[in-house]
Amino acid sequence: MKTLTLLAQKGGTGKTTLAVHLAVHAAQKGKRVVLLDIDPQKSAVTWNLRRQDDRPEIIAATAAKLAAAQKQAANDGVDILVVDTAPHAGPAGRTAAATADLTLVPSRPATFDLDAIGASVDIVKSVSAPASIVLNACPPPTRFGEAGIVREAREALTGYGLKICPVAIAHRAAMGHALIGGQAVTEFEPKGKAAGEIVALWTWIEKEWT
């Protein structure tokens, strides 16, 4: 079993959005996927209430039950465990990062988000498990390549000594529309640009942990 944790101290960076999208895509590819929602706000669980499909499995767990839930998933033959954490997740966030094959720290490419990322980076570095920053909700690329603010964000983030995912996820209306309908963009608009980015991100993740 491979575990992917989404972690960021700041709220609204895209932890749940990416957790749900990556979990759905991996399930579409035939993997047995469990999304473990340890955020007391239960955004992933709420999304699942609107969903027509029973895959991926969404399981709510308290932070205290994280380790037990991980063990259970491994015993049950789960291929991919995606752990969606709360902002300021505290020790649970640390555990989720420590036990992950990869932790993704989503950040928007804006000043305040970049300023706030240090605390998240400290956590993933302190557990010395594989981790990477992923830029989310970015202005879409143009025919000249990535938007200026995205390139600037990459540059500003190099000082943290953490890998920055080469795939940036754009802010796209399809993401919100898909989530409202209990779907992910790879279902809602499989040929769309948003879906293409999620597929590219998943492909990169799989390369990272093989």
Ligand SMILES: Nc1ncnc2c1ncn2[C@@H]1O[C@H](COP(=O)(O)OP(=O)(O)O)[C@@H](O)[C@H]1O
């Ligand atoms: N790439 C994106 N495109 C469009 N909307 C996005 C994107 N990423 C996040 N959002 C929106 O931003 C809000 C916060 O995202 P969310 O995933 O809930 O953040 P977190 O889980 O880190 O608190 C949500 O309304 C979500 O739909």
Ligand SMILES: [Mg+2]
């Ligand atoms: Mg969330």
